[in-house]
Amino acid sequence: MAETLPNSAIADAFEELGDLYELDGAIVHRVLAYRAAARTVREAPVSIAELARAGRATELAGIGDTLQEKILTLLDTGTIPAMEKLRAKVPPGLIAITRLPGLGPKRARLLHAELGVDSLDALREAALAGRLRTVKGLGAKFEASVLDALERGVGERPAPRLLLPRALELGRALADGLSERGGAGTDVRIAGSARRMADSVKDIDLIAVTRKPVTLAKSLAALGEIESVASAGRAGAKGRSHSGVSIDLRIAKPSQLGNLLQHFTGSGKHNAALREAAVRGGLHVSEYGVYDDAGGTTTTCASEQEVYALLGLAYIEPELREDRGELAAASLLSRPTHRTHSAHSALPELIALPDIRGDLHCHTVASDGRNTIEEMALAARERGYEYVAITDHSASHGFGDDVSPEQLRRQIERVREVDASIDGIMVLAGSEVNILPDGSLDYEDDLLAELDWVIASVHTAFTMGEEAMTERMIAAVEHPLVDAIGHPTGRLIERREPYAVDMPALTCAAARTGTMLEINANPDRRDLNDIHARAAAQAGASIVIDSDAHGVERFDVMRWGVATARRAWLTAEDVANTRSWERFAKLRKQTRQ
DNA sequence: GCCGTTTTCGGCCCGACTGTTTTCAGTCG
Numbered sequence: 001m002a003e004t005l006p007n008s009a010i011a012d013a014f015e016e017l018g019d020l021y022e023l024d025g026a027i028v029h030r031v032l033a034y035r036a037a038a039r040t041v042r043e044a045p046v047s048i049a050e051l052a053r054a055g056r057a058t059e060l061a062g063i064g065d066t067l068q069e070k071i072l073t074l075l076d077t078g079t080i081p082a083m084e085k086l087r088a089k090v091p092p093g094l095i096a097i098t099r100l101p102g103l104g105p106k107r108a109r110l111l112h113a114e115l116g117v118d119s120l121d122a123l124r125e126a127a128l129a130g131r132l133r134t135v136k137g138l139g140a141k142f143e144a145s146v147l148d149a150l151e152r153g154v155g156e157r158p159a160p161r162l163l164l165p166r167a168l169e170l171g172r173a174l175a176d177g178l179s180e181r182g183g184a185g186t187d188v189r190i191a192g193s194a195r196r197m198a199d200s201v202k203d204i205d206l207i208a209v210t211r212k213p214v215t216l217a218k219s220l221a222a223l224g225e226i227e228s229v230a231s232a233g234r235a236g237a238k239g240r241s242h243s244g245v246s247i248d249l250r251i252a253k254p255s256q257l258g259n260l261l262q263h264f265t266g267s268g269k270h271n272a273a274l275r276e277a278a279v280r281g282g283l284h285v286s287e288y289g290v291y292d293d294a295g296g297t298t299t300t301c302a303s304e305q306e307v308y309a310l311l312g313l314a315y316i317e318p319e320l321r322e323d324r325g326e327l328a329a330a331s332l333l334s335r336p337t338h339r340t341h342s343a344h345s346a347l348p349e350l351i352a353l354p355d356i357r358g359d360l361h362c363h364t365v366a367s368d369g370r371n372t373i374e375e376m377a378l379a380a381r382e383r384g385y386e387y388v389a390i391t392d393h394s395a396s397h398g399f400g401d402d403v404s405p406e407q408l409r410r411q412i413e414r415v416r417e418v419d420a421s422i423d424g425i426m427v428l429a430g431s432e433v434n435i436l437p438d439g440s441l442d443y444e445d446d447l448l449a450e451l452d453w454v455i456a457s458v459h460t461a462f463t464m465g466e467e468a469m470t471e472r473m474i475a476a477v478e479h480p481l482v483d484a485i486g487h488p489t490g491r492l493i494e495r496r497e498p499y500a501v502d503m504p505a506l507t508c509a510a511a512r513t514g515t516m517l518e519i520n521a522n523p524d525r526r527d528l529n530d531i532h533a534r535a536a537a538q539a540g541a542s543i544v545i546d547s548d549a550h551g552v553e554r555f556d557v558m559r560w561g562v563a564t565a566r567r568a569w570l571t572a573e574d575v576a577n578t579r580s581w582e583r584f585a586k587l588r589k590q591t592r593q
Numbered sequence: 594g595c596c597g598t599t600t601t602c603g604g605c606c607c608g609a610c611t612g613t614t615t616t617c618a619g620t621c622g
Contacts, residue, residue, distance in 0.1 A: 102611080106620085137612090141612060287607080288608085
């Protein structure tokens with residue numbers, strides 16, 4: 001039937017199959033296998049449909065012959081027989097019930113079997129009538145907590161998440177406040193997804209060492225950011241911030257700091273994979289230490305480095321701990337050199353902020369920015385950059401911020417003047433040109449040819465279908481005067497979904513034509529995201545990280561773009577604007593060199 | 594359902610918490 005399907009559709013099917021199998025009482029490992037496969041498919045840099053047609057989907061971790069067959073059946077018939085069978089057997093409303101806290105598949109099944117509960121509404125009715133407590137193994141407290149959760153709308157509304165800058169700001173404020181109150185010898189670290197520099201986080205994990213644990217735990221309640229504290233003891237404290245985020249403070253003995261930090265930095269999947277691999281070597285990892293079957297002893301670690309070293313692994317940077325191949329890459333292989341054997345891992349040496357030598361996307365008062373060309377140039381120079389491109393919006397941008405062709409010609413002249421008048425930084429004349437719905441650009445080619453640097457971005461008609469959007473963007477990629485594609489998926493984290501575009505196809509076209517793809521560093525965007533940026537680099541496309549600054553202070557958002565690049569396994573070599581302008585030029589497409 | 598210094602069957606991470614229990618199942622991160 002369907003020639004092809006996006007990876008997301010295949011992943012959704014596996015996700016649903018996992019949920020249905022779980023509710024049907026399948027063993028947990030089969031359920032986990034479906035969920036792992038769904039994640040692999042969703043994050044894959046290539047078309048899984050095409051891969052399966054070629055019989056090569058089994059090359060991916062977690063996809064075996066059975067699942068490849070199911071993909072092919074889904075492509076050919078539009079469905080999977082097992083899914084149809086399970087849908088008929090398991091009420092679909094039960095999946096929503098398992099989203100409630102304290103309600104997993106077993107209890108959902110139990111409630112369905114005993115009380116006929118098959119939806120959130122039926123659950124509410126049964127709870128209000130006091131029937132939940134009549135089920136063996138459940139009681140009045142359970143019933144009350146279910147009603148409370150339904151009351152609060154849990155399961156309907158997703159939990160609030162903080163964007164990374166706000167999360168780190170909150171985490172830092174809490175850590176500083178605690179350090180102050182904990183007295184000498186207190187050291188508080190941020191762990192969890194904030195430390196891994198995820199796009200957004202739903203709770204803040206803090207790990208502390210201190211001489212006065214009880215005092216430190218109690219002092220959490222005294223911090224201005226904290227709304228309430230549920231528990232506090234010598235092991236730590238749990239609370240909530242005024243912004244609705246859970247705060248988890250754990251207090252470690254200095255000798256176990258490494259174990260606790262490693263455990264609470266996660267991710268959960270990284271830790272699960274780490275422990276599974278360790279078991280094969282007779283070691284058992286927990287937040288308290290590493291237990292060795294052979295000696296029957298537990299070793300504690302003051303640092304994370306020691307934890308990884310005990311397992312025969314190189315140190316893995318927090319940004320890489322997502323179970324995306326980092327464990328295999330961290331295996332220490334003894335590579336013989338001509339003199340000696342040295343331990344060596346395949347982990348990348350990740351890019352860092354000081355590697356960035358220039359910023360190629362920013363705005364001035366000519367469009368919707370807040371500062372002049374000169375102010376922006378000086379601010380870029382203060383960051384130590386060697387070059388900056390002024391890239392205001394183009395002729396059709398709208399919002400009163402559009403730049404007509406005549407205005408752009410004058411802007412180019414002004415950029416030349418500023419460049420001549422300021423030492424120590426090269427100021428480039430550029431533009432962020434709209435990609436119109438038909439794939440054309442909104443300046444004539446002869447004008448674009450006068451620019452040093454052209455970014456093409458989509459700012460209108462976000463909702464067109466995947467095929468049309470992909471054609472539209474590839475037309476811009478293939479334009480000989482386009483240097484880079486700005487914020488390629490258009491997502492706004494926690495606010496707007498990416499538009500439908502075939503990323504493997506776009507990435508492939510970018511690599512083929514030498515068009516660069518941007519990691520827009522604005523923390524609301526971080527677009528390309530980590531998955532796409534990694535795939536793009538692997539496909540041979542050049543990556544450029546830009547601030548998209550609309551004011552002088554916004555050059556500082558570069559760090560969030562670098563964080564995304566690190567999560568994408570990128571080295572300085574993988575990112576074009578870590579080079580001097582002369583060396584950068586060699587990476588540009590032939591028509592732009 | 595996947596996968597292999599336990600290779601084609603029999604395993605497949607670790608610990609805390611909660612509520613309901615006389616020893617633990619289910620859920621969660």
